[in-house]
Amino acid sequence: MDFELTQEQEAMKRMVKQFTRLEIAPYAAEWDEKGEFSRATFNYMSELGLAGMSIPEEYGGTELDNLTIALVLEEIAQGCAATATYLAVHNMVAGVIHKFGTVEQKLKWLPVMGSGKKLGAFCLTEPNAGSDAAGIQTTARAEGDYYVINGSKIYITSGGEAEVYVVVVKTGGKKKSAAISTFIVEKGTPGFTFGKTERKMGLNASPNRELVFQDCRIPKENILGSPGQGFKIAMTALESGRINIGSIAVGLAQAALDTAVQYAKERRQFGRPIAGFQGIQFMMADMATDIEAARGLVQRAAFLLDRRKYARTMVAMAKKFATDAAMRITTDAVQIMGGCGYIKEYPVERYMRAAKVLQILEGTNQIQRLIIAKDLLGW
């Protein structure tokens, strides 16, 4: 077993750390406050190859393995978890197009996604189907050379801003999950419109919007994979997606710990820095240990997925553990900083608000526990 990163991975980490320090961290609080999605920042990240991390070089990407993508997202999340989230979703969408798309689809979509000209969104959740993903009600009906889509999706990351939507719908069939197919839908397609933009607790630099499909006709060649393969495609996407969310959680937790440690060394009470109190030291020691444990699990899950080994349970463990740890650690960072932790002048309250949604996104942590338990029980 080798726990060392390669020279390329170290170099990538350094480059992204520097970029995050200069181009993301200084603006993150303002983006969050204004609910601003910065397309300029996405374009900048695209120039660095970060929009093409799951796209092979032959299609204009920088193709990185899941482990290196995890390192990149951890660094970006230290500056802004919302930016890391939409970048992760974009790369996940490009990844499934690469994995399941036809040569024509790859030629059409991957170069423009890798260059950042087109941003991707992944569309599964509906008003009546969240955790029960196979219960979606949006339909696609075959009609000549077209499919006609009707229904709606909610909470979609980059909804309205993205140009390429991978949409999971029902096409009919006997078994619930086998009746599902996946389509690529372009922004601007007649019958495809956007509903309300959600106002959220946190992660405000990453927009979430409702999508509405009303007799939306899309050419048959826009089906991703084969009819009935949609559930498998969605679950495949979520496997790498959950590693990404785990990495974002690790980055967020690290940023919270770093801020709290710095503050504890400077803040004086009872005639000494609060870092001198064992009660504070124990909290920081637990936070640091949890971060290392989370990082280890996330990287091991990525390692297994990269070797195409069975990784579903490990991915669920990594996502659950890292995001639960991030929630505890960001909350403790606020506690260590006292009143300063709670006010917006310092970043830890933003970290804490962002951490909460990571326990919900891409399969809640209850769903991750179900996956782990199923494996344990052999069901």
Ligand SMILES: Cc1cc2nc3c(=O)[nH]c(=O)nc-3n(C[C@H](O)[C@H](O)[C@H](O)COP(=O)(O)OP(=O)(O)OC[C@H]3O[C@@H](n4cnc5c(N)ncnc54)[C@H](O)[C@@H]3O)c2cc1C
């Ligand atoms: C900021 C944000 C961004 C998002 N981005 C996207 C996106 O880009 N694309 C997309 O498709 N979706 C997206 N989502 C949706 C997200 O994936 C869902 O919110 C999530 O899967 C949970 O679904 P739900 O909200 O319907 O909750 P529900 O499924 O209604 O669950 C409610 C509660 O019940 C629990 N629960 C449900 N079933 C079980 C069970 N069997 N056992 C135990 N507990 C259970 C859940 O864990 C949860 O605590 C986003 C959501 C948010 C908030």
